[in-house]
Amino acid sequence: MEKKVIKAGLIGFGTIGKGVVKLFKNSGSIIDAKSGVRVELKKICDLDIKTDRGVKVAPGVLTTDINDIINDPEIDIVIELMGGYRPAFDFVLRALNSGKNVVSANKAMISKYWRELRQAAQKNGVSIMCEASVGGGIPILRGLEQGLAANRIIEIRGILNGTCNYILTKMTMEKMTFDAALREAQQKGFAEADPTFDIEGYDTMHKAIIISNMSFDSRFSERDVAVQGIKGIDFTDIQYADELGYVMKLLAIASRDVDGVNIRVQPSFVPKDNMLASVNYEFNAIYVKGDAVGETLFYGRGAGEMPTASAVLSDIIHIARNMAHGYTYRKAQIAVKEAAVKVKSIGSIVSKYYLRFSVSDRAGVLAQIAGILGRYNISIESVLQKARHSVSKVPVVIMTYEANEADLRRALKKIDALATTKEKTVVYRVIN
Amino acid sequence: MEKKVIKAGLIGFGTIGKGVVKLFKNSGSIIDAKSGVRVELKKICDLDIKTDRGVKVAPGVLTTDINDIINDPEIDIVIELMGGYRPAFDFVLRALNSGKNVVSANKAMISKYWRELRQAAQKNGVSIMCEASVGGGIPILRGLEQGLAANRIIEIRGILNGTCNYILTKMTMEKMTFDAALREAQQKGFAEADPTFDIEGYDTMHKAIIISNMSFDSRFSERDVAVQGIKGIDFTDIQYADELGYVMKLLAIASRDVDGVNIRVQPSFVPKDNMLASVNYEFNAIYVKGDAVGETLFYGRGAGEMPTASAVLSDIIHIARNMAHGYTYRKAQIAVKEAAVKVKSIGSIVSKYYLRFSVSDRAGVLAQIAGILGRYNISIESVLQKARHSVSKVPVVIMTYEANEADLRRALKKIDALATTKEKTVVYRVIN
Numbered sequence: 001m002e003k004k005v006i007k008a009g010l011i012g013f014g015t016i017g018k019g020v021v022k023l024f025k026n027s028g029s030i031i032d033a034k035s036g037v038r039v040e041l042k043k044i045c046d047l048d049i050k051t052d053r054g055v056k057v058a059p060g061v062l063t064t065d066i067n068d069i070i071n072d073p074e075i076d077i078v079i080e081l082m083g084g085y086r087p088a089f090d091f092v093l094r095a096l097n098s099g100k101n102v103v104s105a106n107k108a109m110i111s112k113y114w115r116e117l118r119q120a121a122q123k124n125g126v127s128i129m130c131e132a133s134v135g136g137g138i139p140i141l142r143g144l145e146q147g148l149a150a151n152r153i154i155e156i157r158g159i160l161n162g163t164c165n166y167i168l169t170k171m172t173m174e175k176m177t178f179d180a181a182l183r184e185a186q187q188k189g190f191a192e193a194d195p196t197f198d199i200e201g202y203d204t205m206h207k208a209i210i211i212s213n214m215s216f217d218s219r220f221s222e223r224d225v226a227v228q229g230i231k232g233i234d235f236t237d238i239q240y241a242d243e244l245g246y247v248m249k250l251l252a253i254a255s256r257d258v259d260g261v262n263i264r265v266q267p268s269f270v271p272k273d274n275m276l277a278s279v280n281y282e283f284n285a286i287y288v289k290g291d292a293v294g295e296t297l298f299y300g301r302g303a304g305e306m307p308t309a310s311a312v313l314s315d316i317i318h319i320a321r322n323m324a325h326g327y328t329y330r331k332a333q334i335a336v337k338e339a340a341v342k343v344k345s346i347g348s349i350v351s352k353y354y355l356r357f358s359v360s361d362r363a364g365v366l367a368q369i370a371g372i373l374g375r376y377n378i379s380i381e382s383v384l385q386k387a388r389h390s391v392s393k394v395p396v397v398i399m400t401y402e403a404n405e406a407d408l409r410r411a412l413k414k415i416d417a418l419a420t421t422k423e424k425t426v427v428y429r430v431i432n
Numbered sequence: 433m434e435k436k437v438i439k440a441g442l443i444g445f446g447t448i449g450k451g452v453v454k455l456f457k458n459s460g461s462i463i464d465a466k467s468g469v470r471v472e473l474k475k476i477c478d479l480d481i482k483t484d485r486g487v488k489v490a491p492g493v494l495t496t497d498i499n500d501i502i503n504d505p506e507i508d509i510v511i512e513l514m515g516g517y518r519p520a521f522d523f524v525l526r527a528l529n530s531g532k533n534v535v536s537a538n539k540a541m542i543s544k545y546w547r548e549l550r551q552a553a554q555k556n557g558v559s560i561m562c563e564a565s566v567g568g569g570i571p572i573l574r575g576l577e578q579g580l581a582a583n584r585i586i587e588i589r590g591i592l593n594g595t596c597n598y599i600l601t602k603m604t605m606e607k608m609t610f611d612a613a614l615r616e617a618q619q620k621g622f623a624e625a626d627p628t629f630d631i632e633g634y635d636t637m638h639k640a641i642i643i644s645n646m647s648f649d650s651r652f653s654e655r656d657v658a659v660q661g662i663k664g665i666d667f668t669d670i671q672y673a674d675e676l677g678y679v680m681k682l683l684a685i686a687s688r689d690v691d692g693v694n695i696r697v698q699p700s701f702v703p704k705d706n707m708l709a710s711v712n713y714e715f716n717a718i719y720v721k722g723d724a725v726g727e728t729l730f731y732g733r734g735a736g737e738m739p740t741a742s743a744v745l746s747d748i749i750h751i752a753r754n755m756a757h758g759y760t761y762r763k764a765q766i767a768v769k770e771a772a773v774k775v776k777s778i779g780s781i782v783s784k785y786y787l788r789f790s791v792s793d794r795a796g797v798l799a800q801i802a803g804i805l806g807r808y809n810i811s812i813e814s815v816l817q818k819a820r821h822s823v824s825k826v827p828v829v830i831m832t833y834e835a836n837e838a839d840l841r842r843a844l845k846k847i848d849a850l851a852t853t854k855e856k857t858v859v860y861r862v863i864n
Contacts, residue, residue: 023582023724033649034581131579137725139579146578147563147571149466150459150745217465275731278710285729292455292742293569296732297717299707300725310724313582327759 005038006320009069011091012082013046013062016105016132018053019309020079025055027313034317037324039077043069070094077319079312080104089113096120096128101323103315105132105308111209115219127322129315134207135160137307138300139314140286144214151290153215155255157431160207162282162303163191163198164230164250168267169280171238172247178233190282201229201250201265208252211286212263216256218341226264226346233267237356237426240384240397241269244354246430247277253431255349260342262349269354269430275299347406352381352430357396357415358423365420366396376411378403393422399430437470438752441501443523444514445478445494448537448564450485451741452511457487459745466749469756471509475501502526509751511744512536521545528552528560533755535747537564537740543641547651559754561747566639567592569739570732571746572718576646583722585647587687589863592639594714594735595623595630596662596682600699601712603670604679610665622714633661633682633697640684643718644695648688650773658696658778665699669788669858672816672829673701676786678862679709685863687781692774694781701786701862707731779838784813784862789828789847790855797852798828808843810835825854831862 010017024031024041032038042061049062069075070091078095080102082088088109092102097120104110110117110130121128131141135158144153159165163185170181182199185191197203205227212220230250241248246269254263270277275297279285284302289295301307359365370380384397400408412425442449456463456473464470474493481494501507502523510527512534514520520541524534529552536542542549542562553560563573567590576585591597595617602613614631617623629635637659644652662682673680678701686695702709707729711717716734721727733739791797802812816829832840844857 019724027582027584027724030584031582034577137580137722138728139575142574142579143571145466146750147574147746148569148742149749150455150463150742152459152462273710275707275710278705278707290569290742292451292459292738292745294733294736294739296570296730298728298730300728304726306724307726310580310582310722313724314579317581318578322759325759327754327757 005040006035006077006323007040007042007075008077008079008316009043009045009072009075010041010079010081011045011066011069012080013044013049013053014081015305016308016312017044017046017081018055019305020081020312021053021055021057022306023309023313031313031317035320035324037320039316039320042075043072045069066091070098070100075100076323077101077103077316079316080106081312082106083108085109085112092117092128093120096124096126099124099126101126101319102128103312103319104128104130105312106130107133107203107206107210111206112221114210114213127319129318130210131315132308132311134210135284135286135298136300136302136304137310138284138286138298138302139311140211140298141214142314143296143298144211144288148288148290148293148296151292153256153288153290155289156211156215156253156286157276158207158211158252158286159249159276159279159284160252160286160302161198161204161250162284163195164204165279165284166190166282167199168230168233168238168248168250171233171235172242173280175235177235178230199229199231201227204250204252204265208254208263208265211252212254212261215254216261216341218261220263220343224263224343226266228266230267234426236395237354237428240354240356244269244384244399245272246270247272248428249276249279251276251431259348260344262344262346264346264349266429269428271432274431347409349405350402351405352402352432353400353408354428354430355398355400356426357398357421358393358425359396360392360420360422361394362420368418368420369396369398369415372414373398373400373411376407378408378411437472438467438509438755439472439474439507440509440511440748441475441477441504441507442473442511442513443477443498443501444512445476445481445485446513447737448740448744449476449478449513450487451737452513452744453485453487453489454738455741455745463745463749467752467756469752471748471752474507475504477501498523502530502532507532508755509533509535509748511748512538513744514538515540517541517544524549524560525552528556528558531556531558533558533751534560535744535751536560536562537744538562539565539635539638539642543638544653546642546645559751561750562642563747564740564743566642567716567718567730568732568734568736569742570716570718570730570734571743572643572730573646574746575728575730576643576720580720580722580725580728583724585688585720585722587721588643588647588685588718589708590639590643590684590718591681591708591711591716592684592718592734593630593636593682594716595627596636597711597716598622598714599631600662600665600670600680600682603665603667604674605712607667609667610662631661631663633659636682636684636697640686640695640697643684644686644693647686648693648773650693652695652775656695656775658698660698662699666858668827669786669860672786672788676701676816676831677704678702679704680860681708681711683708683863691780692776694776694778696778696781698861701860703864706863779841781837782834783837784834784864785832785840786860786862787830787832787844788858789830789853790825791828792824792852792854793826794852800850800852801828801830801847804846805830805832805843808839810840810843
């Protein structure tokens with residue numbers, strides 16, 4: 001099905017939608033040249049077509065009726081930027097089933113319905129792409145699917161949420177408290193009025209699922225991911241991290257070994273000489289370890305109008321170029337092959353740990369803690385005991401060698417139950 | 433031209449060739465799954481088919497006759513890993529003209545004959561890919577051509593030579609002299625017995641040309657690149673860089689503005705908080721700034737058997753997948769559109785500079801130097817004057833604000849001619 005002009009329809013005229021419209025206007029010649037065919041944005045659908053977005057749109061392009069896009073036989077590419085599970089999923093499914101290619105930046109939908117979307121796309125001999133759903137402008141999904149295509153992916157570590165990274169960077173570099181850093185992020189527009197979704201780690205979780213689905217050719221759900229956000233991280237631990245040669249980063253980690261895959265979202269201690277430690281403020285980065293390529297890292301802006309639009313357009317160009325060259329997605333030629341990958345529980349992982357105990361300042365307390373850790377096969381790498389902050393309790397910081405998470409949890413249960421333990425022990429995983 | 437099995441022929445059974453054969457053996461299932469078709473390595477051509485490479489090869493696969501590959505109608509993909517300008521270019525041209533796709537890791541050939549190779553590929557409706565020619569396993573060419581397809585590339589800064597980066601890292605981290613670091617690089621196999629090609633910057637230049645050709649859709653030659661290697665870099669300057677908050681890196685820089693493109697290879701002062709400053713030892717990284725995506729960085733192993741093989745296979749999978757899906761490269765449909773990009777001379781660039789003068793320890797010398805710099809519109813940001821090393825000469829280090837390179841050269845000509853100047857002034861560009 002070759003065409004002289006390929007027409008696209010956009011659903012969702014928000015920030016990213018605006019960026020996409022701008023790119024079509026300002027870089028149309030590049031888009032056409034790279035596609036090898038003229039690409040036009042024919043329709044834009046949004047419930048609000050009154051508000052001025054500051055970009056000129058030709059009359060008749062705007063509509064509030066989704067059918068003007070989904071039922072238009074001239075439109076070959078549907079760009080879904082409305083976000084959320086539904087009705088986005090229903091619209092995209094209808095688009096795929098009416099033989100249209102889909103480009104989406106919707107991480108919630110893609111992470112939840114990836115299998116259904118891929119199957120629908122293949123059944124209809126079209127394609128669904130979502131580069132913008134992870135890492136904003138960073139071409140990470142292409143990197144995984146194409147650039148590293150010959151690799152077995154062993155581990156992925158991603159800084160995937162600009163809001164959290166901005167807050168942690170502010171706390172680290174400018175010695176701010178969590179609340180102060182969050183307030184500033186909100187003032188600068190890096191955080192929502194209700195930041196729950198970001199700081200509780202759910203946004204990072206969605207992206208972790210998308211990356212894992214692609215990397216391990218499987219299908220993971222929210223239940224498969226152990227999620228810990230950065231909400232209320234204590235500045236004390238940011239300071240200890242610095243003293244010990246680390247920086248705190250919220251990481252999405254997906255690791256595979258012979259037993260299966262473990263996916264987790266966790267604030268982590270990252271060594272200062274690790275590339276991820278240099279990823280600051282609103283920037284994102286994804287570290288990928290493959291069996292052939294070894295260690296790689298992809299870095300860039302993980303959000304924002306133009307970076308995200310850049311990723312959306314890269315998908316549009318890819319599809320347009322394929323159409324222009326007569327690439328036909330053979331229906332169901334590539335079956336949705338999903339290896340049955342075992343999901344490993346968080347308890348099964350092995351890691352080094354940072355532990356901060358709050359204990360009463362009595363002789364023998366450290367010995368007691370060390371004794372319990374030892375009984376659960378947790379060896380101590382270093383101990384940091386500070387001058388007492390108060391008479392009632394003193395902080396004791398312990399860095400462990402690699403230990404099993406389940407063992408550690410059992411040990412901490414015992415330690416937190418001691419009369420000499422004044423507060424729940426603070427735990428962070430330490431990556432190498 | 434759909435096929436059940438796609439057959440490839442390999443020219444050049446050296447280190448990377450060995451890696452490619454290993455990947456075919458160990459990851460065949462992945463390669464076939466990603467390609468959507470079975471891919472076989474049918475022939476391997478090398479002058480030496482006696483030496484045991486430590487990988488099993490089926491009988492009849494090895495040959496010393498290039499025609500067994502180029503004249504075999506069954507072979508659809510030719511993998512060229514022999515290196516050098518010729519006869520590689522002649523073989524590849526013959527392969528393209530006999531309707532075969534080509535995958536090459538040959539930076540010398542690709543940098544010199546890109547236009548001819550693209551034209552031949554398009555004339556014959558086949559494709560030529562060379563991901564492995566720049567950045568080893570890092571999928572940077574795909575990133576530029578596909579992931580960032582909607583962007584106007586504004587600037588590229590690359591650490592593209594593992595040998596040089598290893599030497600500079602050793603000098604910086606372990607306070608080694610250039611010669612000691614080079615010797616160690618040679619012992620570890622990171623540098624050739626004759627390291628000229630690497631340390632003089634020619635290898636980096638080839639990669640800079642390839643990246644520039646792709647990024648600016650133009651065609652540059654060696655004459656268009658100002659090249660300065662790292663040979664004989666003085667440890668003194670590595671130390672001053674550290675004191676001033678910088679690290680020395682050999683960078684390939686390609687920058688574009690309204691007047692044109694400037695391409696240069698130069699040892700540069702990189703601020704410690706710049707991501708490129710964290711790229712150490714044999715690793716490579718490419719910083720890309722696009723008008724929509726903003727700043728991105730791609731990092732990984734720039735050389736080596738398996739990382740490079742990973743890149744070669746990613747190209748093979750791409751071609752096989754296209755063939756399996758009936759993608760037909762329309763003959764000359766995408767004309768080789770090469771924008772006539774003006775090449776800007778090195779004299780026209782604007783940069784900050786690090787200057788180390790060796791002058792006689794007399795009152796008024798600094799004033800004299802500052803005076804000359806001022807007359808050529810070069811403003812001083814900071815001055816570092818150390819205790820005298822000898823009675824005869826003292827070092828004076830000056831960091832400038834942004835200045836025009838031509839102005840700087842004129843000023844230094846004057847300064848180096850002064851009776852009080854004891855040695856040629858050392859100059860390095862400082863990036864921000």
